Amino acid sequence: MSDSSSDAVLLLICGLPAAGKTTLVKHLVARCTTPSRSYQYISFDELYEQQMIDNGDSRLSEFDPEIWKACQQKMVLRVSKCLKEYTSARRSGSAHQMVLLIDDNFQYRSLRKRFFHLATKANCGFGLVYVNTPITTCRERNAVRGDSARVPDEVFERMVTVFEAPNGCQTSWEVNTWEVKQMEDAANIEEAMNALIQQASREGKKRRLAQMDAQRKAAQQHRDRLSTQQSVLHLVDLQLRQWISTQLQDENTLTSGLPKSQLAFQLNQRKKSYLASMIQSYSNIVDSIHVQGKSIKEVVSLLVHRFQHQE
Numbered sequence: 117m118s119d120s121s122s123d124a125v126l127l128l129i130c131g132l133p134a135a136g137k138t139t140l141v142k143h144l145v146a147r148c149t150t151p152s153r154s155y156q157y158i159s160f161d162e163l164y165e166q167q168m169i170d171n172g173d174s175r176l177s178e179f180d181p182e183i184w185k186a187c188q189q190k191m192v193l194r195v196s197k198c199l200k201e202y203t204s205a206r207r208s209g210s211a212h213q214m215v216l217l218i219d220d221n222f223q224y225r226s227l228r229k230r231f232f233h234l235a236t237k238a239n240c241g242f243g244l245v246y247v248n249t250p251i252t253t254c255r256e257r258n259a260v261r262g263d264s265a266r267v268p269d270e271v272f273e274r275m276v277t278v279f280e281a282p283n284g285c286q287t288s289w290e291v292n293t294w295e296v297k298q299m300e301d302a303a304n305i306e307e308a309m310n311a312l313i314q315q316a317s318r319e320g321k322k323r324r325l326a327q328m329d330a331q332r333k334a335a336q337q338h339r340d341r342l343s344t345q346q347s348v349l350h351l352v353d354l355q356l357r358q359w360i361s362t363q364l365q366d367e368n369t370l371t372s373g374l375p376k377s378q379l380a381f382q383l384n385q386r387k388k389s390y391l392a393s394m395i396q397s398y399s400n401i402v403d404s405i406h407v408q409g410k411s412i413k414e415v416v417s418l419l420v421h422r423f424q425h426q427e
Contacts, residue, residue, distance in 0.1 A: 124202045124214045124240035125316045126195070128231055130222035130282065131247035132275060133267040134257035140247060140296065140305070141219045148306055153213045153313075158194055160220035163187045165264060179271045191218070192230060199238040215313055217245075223279045225287065232289045239324050241316030244282045244293040245309075251276055292316050344412070349394060351416045356387045356423060390423050 129137045138159065145155045164187045171183070195218060202214045222228045228244065235242035258267055267275075284291030294312045360383045364376060374382075410418075 123317055123320060124199060124216065124238065125243065125313050125320070126199070126216050126218070126231060126235040126240055127243045127245055127312070127316070128222055128228055129217055129219045129245045129247065130228065131249065132251065132254045132279060133221060133272055134254045134261065135247040135249040137219050137247045140245070141217050143305065144217065144309065148309065151212065153215060155215050155217060156198065157217040157219055158191060158198070160187060160191055161265070163190055179268055188227070191220070192234070195231065195234055199234065199240060203238065221275060223275050225280045228282070229289070235320070236323055239320065241313070241320035242289070242292065243312050243316035244290060245312070246282050246293055246295045248281070248295050248297050292319055347412060348415055348419070349391060351412070352394065352419050353391060355416065355420045359420065359424060360384065360387065386426070387423070394419065
C-alpha cells in the first residue's frame with residue numbers, strides 16, 4: 117500500500133446546528149481544491165431535505181425521526197460508495213488526493229465511530245473538524261434561519277444537552293481533531309486543514325501497517341499450527357506402525373485365534389480411523405501444545421497411549 121499523500125481522507129464536520137459547519141465546508145470545496153487534492157462533501161441536511169420532498173412532505177421544519185434514521189443510513193452508504201469509487205480510481209492510475217467532508221451534527225460519539233470504522237475498512241485517513249461555536253450564537257442564528265433550514269427549538273435544545281464533544285484524550289480514534297472556535301481567515305483555515313489532513317494520512321498509514329502486521333502474524337500462526345499438526349500426525353503414525361509391528365510379533369497377541377494377516381488388517385484400519393479423527397480435532401491437539409504448554413513429545417505419547425488402550 118502506498119504511503120503517499122494521495123490517499124483518501126475522511127473528515128467529519130461536527131457541531132451544533134447553525135455553528136457554521138456548512139459555511140466552512142463550502143469554503144473548503146470552493147477555495148481549497150487543487151490539481152493534487154479535491155474536496156468533496158456529503159451533507160446530511162441535503163439528504164434529509166431531499167427525502168422529505170421525495171415523500172411529498174412540505175413540512176421541512178418539522179423533525180421526523182424515521183426519516184432521520186433512513187438518511188443516516190443513506191449517508192453511510194453514500195460515503196462507502198465514494199470511498200470504493202476512489203479506491204478503484206487509484207488502481208486505475210489517479211494520483212490526486214480526495215478529502216471527503218461529511219457535514220452533520222454528529223452529536224453522539226457512536227455516530228462518529230461508525231465512520232471511523234468505514235475509514236479503517238477503506239484504508240484511508242480519518243479526522244474530525246469540531247466547529248465549537250458558542251451555544252448562544254448557534255441559538256440566535258438558528259432562530260433567524262428560513263423554515264427549511266431552521267431546527268425546531270426542542271430538537272436544538274435536546275442536541276445541546278446530549279452533544280458529546282470529540283475528546284482524543286478519552287477516545288483514541290478522536291485524537292486527530294481540529295477544533296474551530298471561531299471562523300478564521302482563509303489562510304489560517306487552509307493551513308490548519310492541511311495539517312489535519314497530513315496527520316490523518318499518517319494515522320491512516322499507521323493503521324494500515326498495523327493491520328498488515330496483524331494479518332502476517334495470523335498467517336504465520338496458521339502455518340505454525342499446520343506444521344505442528346503434521347509433525348504430530350507423522351510421529352503418531354510412526355509410533356503406531358512400530359507398536360502394530362510389535363503386536364504382530366507378540367505370541368500372546370497371536371493366541372487370540374485370529375490369523376496374523378487379519379489381525380494386521382484390523383490394527384491398520386484402527387490406525388487409519390484414529391489418524392483421521394486426529395485430523396478432524398487437530399485444533400484440540402495444537403491447543404494442548406500452544407495453550408496447555410505440553411511438548412510435542414508429550415502429546416504424541418498421550419495420543420499413542422490412547423490408541424493402545426482403545427476397547
